[in-house]
Amino acid sequence: MLDPRDLHRQPDHRIFAGLDIGTSKIGVVIGQLSEDDKLCILGVGMSPSKGLRQGVVINLDQAVQSIDRAVQEAQLTAGVKVQDFVVGIAGDHIRSINSRGVVAVAGKDKEIDQSDVDRVLEAARAINLPPDRELLHVLPQEFIVDNQGGIKNPIGISGVRLEAEVHIVTGAVTSANNILRSVSKAGYHVSQLVLEPIASHYAVLDENEKELGVALIDLGGGTTDIALFHEGVIRNTAVIGLGSQNVTNDIALGLRTPIEQAEMIKCRYGSCLAPESRDDDTFMVPGIGGREPREVSRTLLTSIIQPRMEEIFSLAAKEIKRSEYGEKLGAGIVLTGGGALLKNAAELAEEIFGVPVKVGAPHVLQGLIESASSPVFSTGVGLVLYGIEHENDEQLRVAGRKGGFLKTFFNSLRSVAEDFFQG
Numbered sequence: 388m389l390d391p392r393d394l395h396r397q398p399d400h401r402i403f404a405g406l407d408i409g410t411s412k413i414g415v416v417i418g419q420l421s422e423d424d425k426l427c428i429l430g431v432g433m434s435p436s437k438g439l440r441q442g443v444v445i446n447l448d449q450a451v452q453s454i455d456r457a458v459q460e461a462q463l464t465a466g467v468k469v470q471d472f473v474v475g476i477a478g479d480h481i482r483s484i485n486s487r488g489v490v491a492v493a494g495k496d497k498e499i500d501q502s503d504v505d506r507v508l509e510a511a512r513a514i515n516l517p518p519d520r521e522l523l524h525v526l527p528q529e530f531i532v533d534n535q536g537g538i539k540n541p542i543g544i545s546g547v548r549l550e551a552e553v554h555i556v557t558g559a560v561t562s563a564n565n566i567l568r569s570v571s572k573a574g575y576h577v578s579q580l581v582l583e584p585i586a587s588h589y590a591v592l593d594e595n596e597k598e599l600g601v602a603l604i605d606l607g608g609g610t611t612d613i614a615l616f617h618e619g620v621i622r623n624t625a626v627i628g629l630g631s632q633n634v635t636n637d638i639a640l641g642l643r644t645p646i647e648q649a650e651m652i653k654c655r656y657g658s659c660l661a662p663e664s665r666d667d668d669t670f671m672v673p674g675i676g677g678r679e680p681r682e683v684s685r686t687l688l689t690s691i692i693q694p695r696m697e698e699i700f701s702l703a704a705k706e707i708k709r710s711e712y713g714e715k716l717g718a719g720i721v722l723t724g725g726g727a728l729l730k731n732a733a734e735l736a737e738e739i740f741g742v743p744v745k746v747g748a749p750h751v752l753q754g755l756i757e758s759a760s761s762p763v764f765s766t767g768v769g770l771v772l773y774g775i776e777h778e779n780d781e782q783l784r785v786a787g788r789k790g791g792f793l794k795t796f797f798n799s800l801r802s803v804a805e806d807f808f809q810g
């Protein structure tokens with residue numbers, strides 16, 4: 388096995404870093420690609436997420452400090468300094484739609500070439516965006532040549548009419564700006580801004596699942612992010628503004644105990660399903676403001692947790708059903724994010740979704756395997772993998788800031804399309 392300490396001493400090191408600005412924690416993952424293109428996790432860092440609410444920056448100074456703390460910790464474990472980060476974005480300001488573009492084939496002898504593909508992708512992303520929203524991703528799904536659908540790579544095919552179906556993700560300009568500003572104020576650079584569930588899927592899903600049809604549900608602290616895949620490509624994304632912190636708040640209110648205690652009780656005794664009678668023991672709950680501690684049964688705790696988890700899963704089920712691909716989940720549902728660690732989360736989800744559900748964590752094979760293999764780090768590891776896959780992309784949002792938007796936009800589309808064709 389590779390030893391991370393040897394790896395980064397190699398002269399031609401290729402370091403990639405992901406910065407997951409979550410609502411509960413800021414997670415940083417630093418990885419390195421070996422000569423045979425294997426990812427080794429060199430460092431991870433985590434700090435409580437201060438100054439953010441539901442993925443949106445509400446206090447810049449606190450957000451900057453939290454980011455810096457997590458980055459410092461990851462750099463210390465990795466023994467390398469990192470400047471550029473692939474950064475995740477989520478929050479209920481995220482919207483996504485599927486769009487379609489159509490062009491006449493202009494290539495020689497009506498043979499489709501790269502410029503036809505560029506034009507049709509440009510036509511597909513030409514949606515009316517209000518000034519307060521901006522494009523984050525334009526992801527090709529399939530091409531249609533003279534009504535023949537399901538084509539992944541149309542280049543070289545002859546036809547008159549070329550259509551493209553794409554999945555478009557947009558975000559609020561102010562939210563994206565605040566994330567860029569926080570990272571930059573902490574002294575780092577954002578190389579790409581990536582929708583979190585798009586990043587997470589790189590760490591958690593395998594090709595077979597994506598081909599058969601799968602919904603990835605990232606149950607975080609403040610948001611629940613959904614990404615739907617079918618026939619190997621992303622079909623839909625959605626963000627719900629509820630997460631596992633809502634469960635903690637319910638426990639704090641229901642048991643009249645401070646948030647920190649409620650969080651501990653959730654992780655230690657919490658479950659989404661009523662305990663078997665033999666497990667129905669009790670635990671002590673400290674009171675607020677000098678009140679006496681009380682004895683509480685697990686059954687009572689479950690009666691607080693279960694309705695909130697049911698609500699979150701039901702909202703996710705509604706989002707999934709809205710998509711035509713909701714009926715095509717051959718590989719079921721993969722739950723990830725810290726909220727997926729709650730006992731019996733997959734079992735309750737199975738009852739609500741009516742399809743097989745499993746908890747997914749990053750497939751980390753080398754380096755800090757134990758630290759990075761938790762569902763809490765799915766987005767962080769996914770951001771590193773996204774950075775590797777899209778190393779040469781100038782992502783839309785960041786490219787736009789540097790000027791030369793249109794040129795880089797086309798480069799970006801082309802590179803996304805090339806990626807898609809290879810997949």
Ligand SMILES: Nc1ncnc2c1ncn2[C@@H]1O[C@H](COP(=O)(O)OP(=O)(O)OP(=O)(O)O)[C@@H](O)[C@H]1O
Nearest residue numbers: 409410411412607608609610631724725726728729
């Ligand atoms: N062992 C555990 N059991 C139950 N819940 C857990 C456990 N570990 C973490 N959690 C919960 O997971 C949540 C944090 O998950 P995660 O780190 O994925 O969120 P985040 O990425 O910060 O948030 P978001 O994705 O919403 O921005 C917290 O609410 C925490 O209570």
Ligand SMILES: [Mg+2]
Nearest residue numbers: 409607724766
């Ligand atoms: Mg998260």
